[in-house]
Amino acid sequence: MSVTAESASWADLLSGRNGVRSLALAGGTALHAINVYVVTTIMPSIVADIGGLAYYAWNTTLFVIASIIGATLAATLAARRGGKGAYLLALGVFTVGTLVCASATSMLWMLVGRSLQGLGGGVLVSLAYVLIRQVFEPSLWSRAMGLVSAMWGIATLSGPAIGGVFAQLGDWRAAFWCLLPAVLVLAVIVSVWLPAGASAGSQTRVPGGRLALLALSVLAVSLASLSASRGMQTVGVVAGLALAVWIVRLDRRADAKLLPTGAYAPSRLRAIYGVLSLLVIGSTAEIFVPYFLQVIHGHEPLVAGYLTAVMAGGWSFGSMLSAGRSGAFATTSIRIGPLLMALSLALLAWMLQQPSGFEQGAGFVLLCLVLAGVGLGIGLAWPHLLTALLASAPADEGALASSSISTVQLYAMSLGAALAGLIANAAGLGDPGGVAGARSAALWVFGVFAVLVACALPIARRAAPRAS
Secondary structure: OOOOOOOOOHHHHHOHHHHHHHHHHHHHHHHHHHHHHHHHHHHHHHHHHHOOHHHOOHHHHHHHHHHHHHHHHHHHHHHHHHHHHHHHHHHHHHHHHHHHHHOOOOHHHHHHHHHHHHHHHHHHHHHHHHHHHHHOOHHHHHHHHHHHHHHHHHHHHHHHHHHHHHHHOOOOHHHHHOOHHHHHHHHHHHHHHOOOOOOOOOOOOOOHHHHHHHHHHHHHHHHHOOOOOHHHHHHHHHHHHHHHHHHHHHHHHOOOOOOOOOOOOOOHHHHHHHHHHHHHHHHHHHHHHHHHHHHOOOOOHHHHHHHHHHHHHHHHHHHHHHOOOOOHHHHHHHHHHHHHHHHHHHHHHHHOOOOOOOOOHHHHHHHHHHHHHHHHHHHHHHHHHHHHHHHHOOHHHHHHHHHHHHHHHHHHHHHHHHHHHHHHHHOOOOOOOHHHHHHHHHHHHHHHHHHHHHOHHHHHHHHOOOOO
């Protein structure tokens, strides 16, 4: 007998067959999230060893561009190879990328490895959303998505610990090697418990041309970040936006779409995608937090890593707190989330560039609370935005709507990382560099991102469901 949305509980999701399915689906997201926080924590050590400070943000940008491609391929792979085959293939690609990263002697090879990691990780994350809709009843969707989102909480505990410990030991390469046992464990779980059958109804055509344009739109902004000329920086941003507009025009007329029907017309569905994108862009400011904390405030890599993870911890806590609740709470969460996030980013713009006052005591506690506020803002709204998206999409495009979650999330992450790199470099991260450059970059990166997230406030009113 099925359960209703009101009577469904965490026990329904985490017990029996549903419990095993939850473990398998959440595992890929957990691996991807742990990898993100391992690399975020050790990046200052990597740059100090092999160089490439100007390409600091590129490690995230290329990683996420590759993740977009993987996320878009997930539904097709599930249809052709089944959920189990798609998962194992993605794990194989992720493993190759991890080996390349662990043996990298230059930033070029590191970026190649990060791209392969992103490709495999993108498939893993997107498969979770694709299969949630197929293996669980609608009453469990919100909690299942909250569980998948909460896997970032595991990353906040293990990722900075792995990265921070090895960075302090002077052996950042070992942080990559330590990911491989987790890959093996997940491969065993998936092989034994995940269904092998193909996913019915998934789109089998891949929008390759639009994926290429998507990657180019982000790369245009990333390339602009390497130029010292304001004119070239402007050209790069304009080119990236123009390519994004072109993608929208092509996707409207395409048979194999990136987003479901109605996503580009004035509608609640478009508003939902808009809020999702702006919140994710705001969250990518975290890629520079370890660098700012180490250079400006003198924190050790382990401490800086865990402080960065506080943002993801806030996201996980907010998702678990918010998931499964509906009505007025869901409406309020979608509307209040962007406000909390924007205010927290604005406070960080001031706090991180201060040379002292937040290393210990009450100042340190305040810094932790503000970092958590960034994640809490997106975490409160996230499960309800995803549930509203699936409910608003056409019924015959459910698989596309599910896979589009990761596509939009990852595109927003890559664009956010590219913008963060552009703003940081333009503000003086590399020239004059040092403490002075880091302080200027911190102010501008977090200040601009606070304004971007604030733009989601009016859109959230349309995206929020009507309170019953």
